[in-house]
Each structure stands twice: as C-alpha cells, then as structure tokens.
Amino acid sequence: MLKVQVKNLKFSIDKKEILNDISFDIPKGAFIGIIGPNGSGKSTLLKNIYRLYKPSSGNILLDNKELSKMKDKDCAREIAVLAQESNSQFDFTVEQIVKMGRYPYKSMFEDYSKKDLQMVRDMLKKVGLDGYSDRSFSNLSGGEKQRTLIARALVQDTDFLILDEPTNHLDIGYQIQLMDLVKSLNITTLSAIHDMNIASMYCDYLIVMKEGKIINFGTVEEVITSEMLKSVFGVNAYVGINPVNKKLQISFMHTHEHVNGIGVDHIHEDGFSGVHSHHIHA
Ligand SMILES: Nc1ncnc2c1ncn2[C@@H]1O[C@H](COP(=O)(O)OP(=O)(O)OP(=O)(O)O)[C@@H](O)[C@H]1O
Numbered sequence: 629m630l631k632v633q634v635k636n637l638k639f640s641i642d643k644k645e646i647l648n649d650i651s652f653d654i655p656k657g658a659f660i661g662i663i664g665p666n667g668s669g670k671s672t673l674l675k676n677i678y679r680l681y682k683p684s685s686g687n688i689l690l691d692n693k694e695l696s697k698m699k700d701k702d703c704a705r706e707i708a709v710l711a712q713e714s715n716s717q718f719d720f721t722v723e724q725i726v727k728m729g730r731y732p733y734k735s736m737f738e739d740y741s742k743k744d745l746q747m748v749r750d751m752l753k754k755v756g757l758d759g760y761s762d763r764s765f766s767n768l769s770g771g772e773k774q775r776t777l778i779a780r781a782l783v784q785d786t787d788f789l790i791l792d793e794p795t796n797h798l799d800i801g802y803q804i805q806l807m808d809l810v811k812s813l814n815i816t817t818l819s820a821i822h823d824m825n826i827a828s829m830y831c832d833y834l835i836v837m838k839e840g841k842i843i844n845f846g847t848v849e850e851v852i853t854s855e856m857l858k859s860v861f862g863v864n865a866y867v868g869i870n871p872v873n874k875k876l877q878i879s880f881m882h883t884h885e886h887v888n889g890i891g892v893d894h895i896h897e898d899g900f901s902g903v904h905s906h907h908i909h910a
Pocket residue numbers: 641646664665666667668669670671672673
C-alpha cells in the first residue's frame with residue numbers, strides 16, 4: 629500500500645526551476661532516505677511535501693488524498709516534521725516547545741491534558757532530555773535543540789514523518805539513538821541524509837537527487853556504489869560489507885588515491901598527474 633505519491637512535481641522560485649519533474653512513491657511503513665549534493669533540492673522537495681512551499685505543478689497524495697486540499701490541522705495530525713533550521717524569534721522552555729506537538733489534537737482554548745504532559749515527559753526522557761523541561765530553548769546546545777525538536781515531532785504521533793538532516797549537530801551516540809528511536813516507531817519516514825553510513829544502516833530505499841532531479845531510486849545496495857559516489861559527489865570511496873550487520877559500509881579516500889604506492893613513479897586512481905609531493909608519516 630502506498631502512503632505517499634509524488635507525481636510530476638515541479639517547483640520554481642523567481643522563474644528558476646528548483647525541482648524538475650519529480651515522481652516517486654513511498655510504500656506504507658518504509659524508511660526512505662534522500663541523498664544528494666548541497667543545493668540539489670532535497671530540502672525544497674521536503675518543503676513541498678510538508679506544504680511550506682506550494683508546487684508550481686504536479687500532485688502529492690497522502691493516503692490517496694490530495695495533500696493540497698487538506699486542512700492545516702488535519703495535515704498536522706498526519707505529517708510531523710523535523711526541519712533543518714528553526715529560527716524561533718520567541719523564547720520558550722523545552723517543555724513548551726515539545727507540548728506544541730500536541731497542538732493538532734486540541735480544540736480552541738482546550739488546555740493540555742495529563743496524557744499530553746505525560747507524553748511530553750516520556751518523550752523528553754527517550755531523547756535524553758530528562759530534567760530539561762524548564763530550560764530555555766535558546767540557551768541549549770545545537771544537539772540539545774535538535775533533540776527537543778525531534779521530541780516535538782514525535783509527540784505529534786503521526787503516521788508519516790519528514791526529517792531534514794535529523795542527525796545535524798548530534799554526536800555519534802545521539803545520532804544512533806535518534807535513528808534507532810525513529811526506526812523503532814515503524815512509521816513511514818522520508819529523510820534527507822548526508823551521512824552515507826547512516827543512510828545504509830537505516831533506509832529501506834534511497835532517492836538520489838542531483839540538480840533538482842531524481843537520478844536514482846532503489847535499495848541501499850542498488851544505489852550506494854563507488855561509481856555513484858564518484859559521479860554524484862566527486863569522491864573516491866570504498867564500499868564494502870560490514871561483516872557484523874551485513875550492511876553496506878562506506879569509507880572515503882583521499883581525492884588522489886594511489887594505485888601503485890607512493891614514490892616518484894606513482895599514478896593516481898583518478899588520473900591526476902599534477903606536480904605534487906607526499907609526506908610519509910611514520
Ligand atoms: N527560497 C529560495 N530562494 C531562492 N533559491 C532557493 C530558495 N530555496 C532554495 N533555493 C535554491 O534551490 C536549490 C536547492 O536548495 P535545497 O535547500 O533544496 O538543497 P539541498 O539539497 O537541501 O541542499 P543542502 O544539502 O545544502 O541542504 C539551491 O540552489 C538553493 O539555493
């Protein structure tokens with residue numbers, strides 16, 4: 629069953645085309661990652677799906693319903709978002725921010741219930757922010773802010789989650805914790821991801837974007853290859869299999885990687901032949 633269908637989506641700003649004829653489907657419950665270079669259109673695609681931007685043409689369907697026709701509050705019960713940047717002008721406490729995730733379930737003037745507050749507390753504990761309820765959001769570290777915002781998205785209790793580089797600012801421990809937490813929910817998730825190893829660990833399918841277009845869509849194994857990393861990102865990478873979890877494991881190499889050792893007479897994997905020297909560290 630399909631949760632989301634994006635059909636021939638185009639999006640332009642000031643006559644500049646940013647998304648060019650994007651089409652893909654997301655099966656219910658799938659975790660889909662979007663990878664691609666800076667400026668390739670990942671955030672813009674997500675913003676069109678979570679309705680911050682209005683598509684120039686095309687359709688987006690959620691559970692076979694036209695997304696553009698849904699009421700804001702109905703939409704907020706269906707889609708939770710962790711956006712990339714959040715310039716909050718006002719200062720709120722951590723608890724106030726996370727409570728906002730329960731707003732779509734409140735009628736006008738209705739206060740937060742005991743259940744809402746318990747959900748907020750439980751989620752703060754899950755993201756490692758126990759005891760932070762009364763802290764001011766503006767003084768938090770980058771990682772603490774990110775965890776507050778993911779807690780807000782998760783108490784929204786939706787069937788579809790959109791994440792824009794969710795592991796931004798997080799140390800490796802919290803990156804894994806956050807991704808494990810999201811994965812454990814088993815809800816349909818669409819996430820822009822820069823880290824190839826995180827993408828490999830958590831995604832069922834990957835979308836590769838370049839210059840506003842989808843250039844590949846497939847399983848992690850189909851998509852992440854050293855050829856793709858070279859042609860899309862311009863980097864040399866070794867792609868192997870982690871012997872423990874059998875997931876793809878990616879490690880990057882110096883741009884001018886040696887093929888036959890270093891010395892006067894060496895060549896480079898990418899054909900680089902400029903004058904240069906190497907320092908050998910013992
Ligand atoms: N509001 C805007 N006005 C003008 N150009 C924009 C606007 N928003 C995005 N763009 C341009 O659209 C292109 C795609 O941007 P987008 O933020 O979607 O890329 P991205 O793939 O998410 O990049 P990154 O990896 O750097 O986050 C970029 O060239 C960007 O400069």
